[in-house]
Amino acid sequence: MNSTPKRQFALQGAAVILVLSIAWPYYGWKAEAMPWLETSLAIGGVALFFATVSRQPWWWRVIHGGFMPLVWYTYGLAIDPIWFLLAAIFLLLVFRGALSGQVPLYLSNKQTVAALADLLAERGPSRFLDLGAGLGSTTVPLADALPDSHFTGYENAPLTWLVGRFFSLGRPNIRWRWDDLWQARLGEYDVVYAFLSPAPMPRLWEKVKAEMAPGSLFISNSFPPPGVTPDRIVDVDCNPPRPLYCYQL
Known part of the structure; x- marks a missing residue:
């Protein structure tokens, strides 16, 4: 298929x-x-x-x-054609990832953020990367909960990046980047988190293996890399289910 x-x-x-x-x-x-x-x-x-x-x-x-x-x-x-033009511009500004990489806009819920906070607390102060950070629904609350860790968000849709940038203001432990996730240097981070879609996971897993340092942790929300057995699965108490697939490098 x-x-x-x-x-x-x-x-x-x-x-x-x-x-x-x-x-x-x-x-x-x-x-x-x-x-x-x-x-x-x-x-x-x-x-x-x-x-x-x-x-x-x-x-x-x-x-x-x-x-x-x-x-x-x-x-x-x-309908006046101008409305179709405005709708197309809006969709491009918000859902650019879906158009360019089959990655829709997913927002992590509070239960997922709490589970991620627990995983990070087990490791101590960390450098955390959110690939496809959206509106900052993961990065911002984690930065507030774990001030000793540093958080980076990559987002390539202009409007969602702008909203996330606004919410991240005043938080010195957040770096908010308007960039393609494939340009991220994964080796610079202790924990890499992705909530994408099944489509990019095979390519992303190859990037993870090639770049992430031994001892670092890759976490995929809901979509595991195909054919790869996770070291740990965290079942998040939410509906619909959003398991976290954890891979220790």
Whole structure:
């Protein structure tokens, strides 16, 4: 199964081409106007079929099935195009990670922060790196709870970085960076934390092995590197479950 954005564009494009290559000649031969509602529903059905056959995750199947019918419905609302431009800019500012690296915006909850604080307390003063730090929902409360440790957050979405930068103000043990997580030098930290998605985990694990120093700790929230047995799993008391997979280097 390949669920990359390019694959999804290809599946949706194939459905559009297939349906239109049949519908346009058919209605042109009959000299009738194209029934766009029915055509959009047909494209959605074909796209759903393609996504199911190629074993895409269930949410991609829903997106494929509903995308073109929603396009037709939205077109009928006659919304000023400027609103679509503003929405696209907003999505880029907040969800850049999802567009560029299949990493959505996840916010760590209070229970997860408490579990991380316990893990850090066991190690003593540490240098902690949060890859994809979002709004600072992990880094800021940890910095308050553990003033003897130093915390760094990497975030590449401009608006979320700005919000996190605001919340980190006045905390000398936080360094807040607007940068790509792949540019981080993992060897400079004692503990590296990631709450990303399954997509980047194989590549990230290779980076962890190559850069992190012996004795350091890698923690992945919810998404373990495939095929790697964690040294410890911390079950966080929250719903939905958010286990912490811990790997001692």
